Amino acid sequence: MTPGVVHIAGMVVLIGPLVRQRCSWCGAVLVDVDKTLIAVPVGQDPTPPTWPIGGLVEIDGNMTSVVDGERLPVNACGLLDPAVTA
Numbered sequence: 001m002t003p004g005v006v007h008i009a010g011m012v013v014l015i016g017p018l019v020r021q022r023c024s025w026c027g028a029v030l031v032d033v034d035k036t037l038i039a040v041p042v043g044q045d046p047t048p049p050t051w052p053i054g055g056l057v058e059i060d061g062n063m064t065s066v067v068d069g070e071r072l073p074v075n076a077c078g079l080l081d082p083a084v085t086a
Contacts, residue, residue, distance in 0.1 A: 004060025006076040009051035026077040
């Protein structure tokens with residue numbers, strides 16, 4: 001089983017009800033949510049959770065997780081061929 005790709009979480013962009021977070025290196029979408037489509041109790045903030053800026057996030061199919069480490073792992077998008085991540 002091959003590992004997923006590790007991305008570097010970038011800044012969170014909030015425009016009206018839209019929330020988006022991309023990889024700082026390759027631009028892959030990490031979070032893409034329309035808050036008008038989220039059911040929450042009255043009075044609760046509908047803003048979805050996002051990744052810590054600069055955090056390493058591994059995406060493997062539908063599974064996402066935080067990766068610990070100060071160095072980029074071998075499966076990081078920053079170490080892949082740019083033709084693959086463009």
